Amino acid sequence: MDAVLGSRRLLRAAYPILRPWQRLSPVTPASVTHVSSHAQEQPREKNVVYSSFPSMALPTQDLPHLLYERLQKWRHLDAMECSVTGRKYTYGEVLDKGLRFGGIVNTFLPPASSSASPEEKIRTVTFFSQNCPEFPIFLLGTLATGATLATINSNYTAAEVARQLAHSEAGLVVTEPLLEGMVREALVKLGKDLPVVVNGVSQQGYPNVRDMLDDPARPFCDLVQTHPEDMAVMLFSSGTTGPPKGVQLSHRAFTSNLTFFTHPKIFPYHPSKEGEAQEVVTGLTPFYHVNGLYLITLIGMYQGAKVVSFPAFDPVSYVRVIREHKIGILHLVPPILNFLTMSDKVTSADLASVRGAICAAAPVPSTTSKLFKEKAPNPIIFQEGFGMTEILGSHMTPLDDERLGYCGKVVPNVMAKVINAEGEALPEGERGELCIKSPSLMTGYYKNPTVTAQTLDAEGWLHTGDVAIHTDGFFSIVDRLKELIKVKGFQVSSSELEDVLLEHTAVADVAVIGIPDDRAGELPRAYIVRSSSSSCSEEDIHGFLKERVAEFKQLKGGVRFVDALPKNQTGKVLKRELQELAAKEG
Incomplete structure (x- = not known):
């Protein structure tokens, strides 16, 4: 009983905002203490990459x-301000x-x-x-x-x-x-x-x-x-394949990732302190996305930063906010990075306050990041990271070890490996599927144990579906096993589009692939086999999709009609051959 009363006194001291009639549920002292993660206290496995930073004590x-x-x-301090109103x-x-x-x-x-x-x-x-x-x-x-x-x-x-x-x-x-x-x-x-x-x-x-x-x-x-193991947030992700699924993220997933992903030698924010200037950052990435909800909103709250939110991208107001609010850290995705780098609407003087940039959602060509750094008038640390809805953040470029073209090193308390088709961990320099083990992994896909078991193995490794290599602890994403198309950083499931298109009476068979695009990263393109009696056009297909899927899922890479799709002996579509065909078509 004394322990519970003591805990209540602690809560009243910690949360003076709470009024007398706001009764707090009793908590035990354990709820406000920390325990060490054991992730890196186990014997080290061959070809598994461990963080170069010591494991951190995690909240409970x-x-x-x-x-x-x-x-x-x-x-x-200000928490969030709308850039428009x-x-x-x-x-x-x-x-x-x-x-x-x-x-x-x-x-x-x-x-x-x-x-x-x-x-x-x-x-x-x-x-x-x-x-x-x-x-x-x-x-x-x-x-x-x-x-x-x-x-x-x-x-x-x-x-x-x-x-x-x-x-x-x-x-x-x-x-x-x-x-x-x-x-x-x-x-x-x-x-x-x-x-x-x-x-x-x-x-x-x-x-x-x-x-x-x-x-x-x-x-x-x-x-x-x-x-701590109860579900805090459900975000939707296509995972490694298929339509969007509800990702169960526990309280522990967030509290642990907030702790180790904001390690002072990794994360660039200046934590707010009494009498010191407050970090001000851009909040353009949608809050329904893991980057917007976690990387911008929750980390901003955890570090005491001010976020300037944008309901949508407007080039003029975006540049104005950077300049007037003296933004120190820019949260970017490749299309916004391209805009800042290439647009005449953005001058070197507009970037005078910027000292760092975090780019996520898709790999960044090192040539683009170099041009951005050259355009800024002051030295900028350009950080790439890796994460997924299912794992939050796992990799980040250290503040003292910038290496362009890589998505960084594993952060504290996280392990990573690259495996072959047999599940064996590969040495550095060899390509394979990236797998992650972390205290902040999802609990699973909501009410979908089959797909959960396909993604989280029995040993606790999450299989990302991304093909990676690593050298000197730095990882690079070089390909994808999963059939997902990345449009401006958003996941588009090829199988979801295929299922919708097969509802059209004129479509006998279809395969959707992503084709490269300088502005969007990738765009969906459909290869369609018409029904024998059909003469449907590309315009018919676009009109059919318009009311059925979101704008970023539309077939902006085009529609191609073919006599047959390339398939193997088991009937699986050989999308690699379609990619080669698309490269020839341009």
Whole structure:
């Protein structure tokens, strides 16, 4: 009993924001201590690459308790500001409004009884919106109640939104005025009437969540204690193949990765301290994506940075924000890097405040990164990293060891290996599939044990589907085993497009591949065998897809009609031959 009372005193000291009526669930002292990871204390395996940094002690509390403990240190600092409207919130407001949003969640989705099964206790809040400065409030408030936050790509069609709402078993939807019509259409397709709140004035009669957050009469939620292995966030990923699947990311996955990925010799932010300048970064990568939710939002909160959010990319406002906010670290994807490097709209003077760039989502040609560094007026550390929705961050370029063209070294507490078809770890310099072992791996794909077992093996290694080589501890992604197309950093599943196209009565057979593109990285192209009686055109195919899949999944690489697809004796399409054909066609 004394231990529990002591723990409550500690929480009151750590979270002075909490009002007397905000009862905290009792926590044990273990929830606010740290334990060492044993990942690198085991005997070292041959050809397995270990971090050059010592293993770090990892938190054992859940994600909202960790964040509340950190955010108290910079309550007075700005957390996020909208680049378009100027609407912004301090960390103190994020803490307060987060707990009020938690109260809203509990109103719509009352917590299950203590006797309920683990599955019955899962409550899912779905975020379907462009980037907005309220996102940290929605994220923190959801987690504070013990519920799960799921996200949906804001470019999705109503059919795609409906499928994802169903798969995540959404109980409450948070959207924006621009997309509320899409939500209503998706709910009609789903045959459900879920509660919806809108971040702004609704044209459909839904509650304005911003007004609700400003209502002082609306109660705060209790900050509940959640088991570290419980699901915190569900993001969607195509994994190594197939349509998007719900990736279960636990509280422990986030708290461990936040600890070791922000190692001071790896991550370039200057952590906020009393009386010192605050790090200001760009928040252009969509928050529904792991890069936006984790690398920008959560790490920004953990380090006390200010994020300037963008609902969409606008070249003029993007350059203006870099200049006026004196951005120190740029979060980039290859198309934005190309814009900054090649566009006449970006001058050397515009980059005067920039001291570092982190580029993720796809490999970067070293020629492009060199040109960017040359354009900037001051020295810049250019860092590439590697991560996936299923693993968060595993590799990063050390701050004192820049090597362009590589995705960095493994970070503390993480192990990596490159394997052949027989599963044997290969020595450096040889190509094979990249596998990762880390404390921050996903729990699995939601209600999909078959695909989970294909990705996570019995020894705890996650098979990425990427072909890599490593030299001197540095890794480089050179190819893909998985049939995914990367369009501006977004995953496009070739099999998903093939399944949709086969619904067209004129399509007898189809294969979709990615073709190189200077601006997008890759674009989807379909090779189609027409039905015997059909004379459908490329325009017919484009029109068929337009209402069925998101804009970035459209066949902007073109449609080619062929008499037959190249296949092996078992009937598998030989996509390598189609890639060779595409290279000849140009």
